[in-house]
Amino acid sequence: MKEIIYVTTNKAKINMLQNIVGGQYRILGLQDVGITAQADEDGLSPRENSLKKARTCFKITHKPCFAMDYGFRIVGLAEEEQPKQDVRGIVEKSIGHKANDEEVIIHKTFVDMPSVKREEGFPLSSLCKNEKLNTYEVEMTNTERRMLSAPTDEKIRTFIKKMMMHS
Numbered sequence: 273m274k275e276i277i278y279v280t281t282n283k284a285k286i287n288m289l290q291n292i293v294g295g296q297y298r299i300l301g302l303q304d305v306g307i308t309a310q311a312d313e314d315g316l317s318p319r320e321n322s323l324k325k326a327r328t329c330f331k332i333t334h335k336p337c338f339a340m341d342y343g344f345r346i347v348g349l350a351e352e353e354q355p356k357q358d359v360r361g362i363v364e365k366s367i368g369h370k371a372n373d374e375e376v377i378i379h380k381t382f383v384d385m386p387s388v389k390r391e392e393g394f395p396l397s398s399l400c401k402n403e404k405l406n407t408y409e410v411e412m413t414n415t416e417r418r419m420l421s422a423p424t425d426e427k428i429r430t431f432i433k434k435m436m437m438h439s
Contacts, residue, residue, distance in 0.1 A: 273298045274436060277305055279325040279339035284393025289338070292425045293432055305333055318343045318357040336439040338432065344396060359396065387411055 275298045278289050283301065290299040302310065311328040315321040318341035325339040343356045355362050363371045363379045371379070373395035377386050387398045387408035397409035405416060412420070 274439075275300055275335065276432065276436070277302070277329055277333060277335055277337045279310065279322075279329045279337055281310075282393045284391070285340075289340075289428070292428050297432065297436070302329070305335070307332060313341070313357065313361075315357075321357055336435060338435070340428075342396065344400070 274296075276293075277300050278286050279302060280286065281302050286299055286301045293299065302308070307329065311321075311325045313321045313325075315324055321341045322339040325341075326337040329337040329339070341357055344359045345354055345356070360371055360376055363376050366379065367375060373392070374390070376395040377390065377398045387410050389398060389408070389410045391397045391410045394410070400409045401407065402409060402412065402420065405412065407416075409417075
């Protein structure tokens with residue numbers, strides 16, 4: 273079975289990607305290939321950070337690498353004030369140390385009232401509300417999640433298939 277390194281240490285994200293690609297590929301995390309440090313996330317966008325992380329990992333491993341970063345956008349906030357991809361960094365600057373998921377969620381920088389539910393590995397799902405469903409991502413049913421993620425999941429599968437054809 274072909275292996276792909278997902279450039280993350282977040283087990284929840286590794287499991288998510290494995291579920292998206294199914295049994296065709298084995299998804300490994302950084303810890304599975306002995307990498308303990310990641311590239312600095314100093315890009316101007318989630319895309320730039322993803323490219324930097326995947327390229328850095330490939331230079332070390334010479335194996336297919338996949339990275340995916342997220343950004344956070346707040347409706348009504350000016351562009352220059354948007355946290356974008358640096359949510360955890362903003363919280364860490366405020367509290368003065370490396371933030372765990374719960375500290376990212378409870379920090380009142382972004383929302384007045386986060387969801388009371390938590391999803392390990394995905395702290396932003398307790399902060400992000402889907403406008404169409406009027407519910408926090410963490411509170412969505414599996415059916416709602418599949419319906420909303422299907423187009424993105426298909427794009428990821430297509431991207432990985434193309435990537436693996438060239439590896």
